[in-house]
Structures are given as structure tokens and as C-alpha cells.
Amino acid sequence: MRLMAFRNLSEPGGPEFSEAQVKALAATYEIADAEVEGGVRPGVAADRWPSPFATEQDARDANGGALPPDLSVIAKARTTTQPFPWWILNYFTAYSEGGPDYIHALLTGYADPAPAGAEVPDGMYYNAAFPGHAIAMSPPLQDDLLTYETAADGASVPPTVDQYSRDVSAFLMWIAEPHLVDRKETGFKVMAFLFLFTVILYLVKRRLWAKVEH
Ligand code: HEM
Structure with a gap:
């Protein structure tokens, strides 16, 4: 980070x-x-x-030769992979949560033992979401790692890997782009203004030219 x-x-x-x-x-x-x-x-x-590691070499030594990536902007650097033609749909649905969805899938994608037929080298772990399915990162989350406060109305959040992964991926998306909501709100206001301005300009143009024969 x-x-x-x-x-x-x-x-x-x-x-x-x-x-x-x-x-x-x-x-x-x-x-x-x-x-x-x-x-x-x-x-x-x-x-x-x-960083938890003093140098890049220390990080590799502690992780079987693989370098843990910096997670500051990982939610923007990764995305889900969808086969053709499904990714084309994203242009129409404005789907833009590929990064956090990938992180959630990665954190919940471990399987031990690995499914039949999957080859996982020694020191690696089977992960359904990771390209190649063999990852050097051991599963970082487990159920019951921490508990959430129960709300005043008695609603509680399950202390599960699935829930932790949702929170971690949402946090990583926020830290990758903390001003995303502001940016989108400003974008919406600018588009609304331009639309109104266009209508006003059109009406002004009609009025100015109304008496001119053409
Ligand atoms: C909840 C905490 C963690 C999250 C969200 C997380 C997330 C990730 C992500 C998104 C990747 C990149 C996968 C890709 O390249 O597509 C990764 C890779 C990696 N992580 Fe983690 N990580 C966490 C904890 C840890 C911990 C505690 C370690 C060990 C110290 C670790 C070691 C690694 C390593 C070695 C890789 C590279 C894997 C490879 O190239 O095979 N991670 N992690």
C-alpha cells in the first residue's frame, strides 16, 4: 500500500x-x-x-520467489476476464466493477485439494480466479478472523471469507480511486449543464433568425 x-x-x-x-x-x-x-x-x-518487507528480495524470499504486488491501485490494474462476446455487453451495462470482482473471486477462489486434473507445483496453491490457477500467495483470509459489531436492530454480518473479501475488495477499490464518486457526480452535472445549454442555444438561435427570411 x-x-x-x-x-x-x-x-x-x-x-x-x-x-x-x-x-x-x-x-x-x-x-x-x-x-x-x-x-x-x-x-x-x-x-x-x-511495506512489511525491507527489500524486494526479502519479499521474494518470504514468498517462494514470487513478488507480492503493491495493492494501492491493484483494483484498477486488474479486471475479470470474460470470453468473447460477453465483454461487449459491458459497454451497454456500464459495468466497471471488474477490479473488485476479480479481487473477491481471487480471495474466495482457493480450493484444497485442487480439482482433479489441475496441476499445482509445490509451494503454490490452486486458485480458480488466478490466470493459470497456481498462485504463490497462500490463502490470506479464513472464516472467523474477526467479528463485526451487531447493529442496534440486531442485524449482523457473517464472519466469513466471502464477507471479508467483499469488504477488502471494496476498500481496495476506494483506495485505488478515492475521488471516483466525486468525479462521476461532477461528470453528471457537466453533462446536464451541456444538455441544457444546447437547448437554450437552440431556442436563442430560433428566436434570432425568426424574422429573417431564408
Ligand atoms: C487480504 C489480504 C491480501 C489481498 C487482498 C491480496 C491480494 C493480492 C492480489 C490482488 C494479487 C495479484 C494477483 C494477480 O496478479 O492477478 C496478489 C498476489 C500475491 N500476493 Fe497477495 N493479497 C493479500 C495478502 C497477501 C499476503 C499476507 C501475502 C504474503 C505475505 C501475499 C502474497 C502475495 C504474493 C506472493 C502474490 C504473487 C502471486 C504470484 O505471482 O503467484 N498476499 N495478492
Whole structure:
């Protein structure tokens, strides 16, 4: 998450943490800083999310040679693959959730044992959504990892991999494009204005030319 600063978590549209929550969370991380004594200091709200691995080689060594991608914009970098001609329909339905749908499918797509006929090399895991179906990432989520608060009206959210994956993919979409809703709202207003302006211009033109024979 190297593009995300802790303070982004308090922005509208995201998790909307309070300033105190952001500061408390940031302080639980150690940030490498050559300018302080000892070379590390507790995180502050303006710091970027630190990588769990010191170097790219450390990351590969811990993951059987595969490099875990930075997840900051992964929701925009990936999408679902649909065979021809189905993807053409997306132009008509304005489907644009391919990234989060892929992440959800990836996180819920593990199968152990792998289906008959699937070849999974040692140290890899079968995943139905990953291209080639053999992924170096072990399943990162399990049921009952954490529980959700029950709402005042008694409604509860199931503590399942499916539910966690929905939340994680929604979060990754937001962090990949935090201003998406604003952008679309502004786009809608601009289009509405241009439409009205066109109508007004047309009426003005008719009026101006009404008395001219042509
Ligand atoms: C909920 C937490 C996580 C999410 C949402 C997540 C998501 C992803 C995504 C979207 C990919 C890219 C797949 C692609 O290229 O299409 C990936 C790859 C990978 N992830 Fe994760 N990941 C998570 C946790 C972890 C953890 C804890 C590790 C291990 C430290 C890890 C290690 C890897 C590795 C090694 C790859 C590359 C796989 C390969 O190329 O075979 N991930 N992850």
C-alpha cells in the first residue's frame, strides 16, 4: 500500500476514521527515518503505509520467489476476464466493477485439494480466479478472523471469507480511486449543464433568425 498515507483513512467515502484513530493506528507502525536517532520512529498520520518487507528480495524470499504486488491501485490494474462476446455487453451495462470482482473471486477462489486434473507445483496453491490457477500467495483470509459489531436492530454480518473479501475488495477499490464518486457526480452535472445549454442555444438561435427570411 505504498501510495496510501495513514491520513487518507479519514477522508470521506473511505473508512472515515477520526483523527485520533488515524494517529493511534499510525503510531503502531515503525517507520524507517535516517534523520532520527536509531533510524526508526513511530508512524505519524502523514506517513505512507510501510511495506512489511525491507527489500524486494526479502519479499521474494518470504514468498517462494514470487513478488507480492503493491495493492494501492491493484483494483484498477486488474479486471475479470470474460470470453468473447460477453465483454461487449459491458459497454451497454456500464459495468466497471471488474477490479473488485476479480479481487473477491481471487480471495474466495482457493480450493484444497485442487480439482482433479489441475496441476499445482509445490509451494503454490490452486486458485480458480488466478490466470493459470497456481498462485504463490497462500490463502490470506479464513472464516472467523474477526467479528463485526451487531447493529442496534440486531442485524449482523457473517464472519466469513466471502464477507471479508467483499469488504477488502471494496476498500481496495476506494483506495485505488478515492475521488471516483466525486468525479462521476461532477461528470453528471457537466453533462446536464451541456444538455441544457444546447437547448437554450437552440431556442436563442430560433428566436434570432425568426424574422429573417431564408
Ligand atoms: C487480504 C489480504 C491480501 C489481498 C487482498 C491480496 C491480494 C493480492 C492480489 C490482488 C494479487 C495479484 C494477483 C494477480 O496478479 O492477478 C496478489 C498476489 C500475491 N500476493 Fe497477495 N493479497 C493479500 C495478502 C497477501 C499476503 C499476507 C501475502 C504474503 C505475505 C501475499 C502474497 C502475495 C504474493 C506472493 C502474490 C504473487 C502471486 C504470484 O505471482 O503467484 N498476499 N495478492
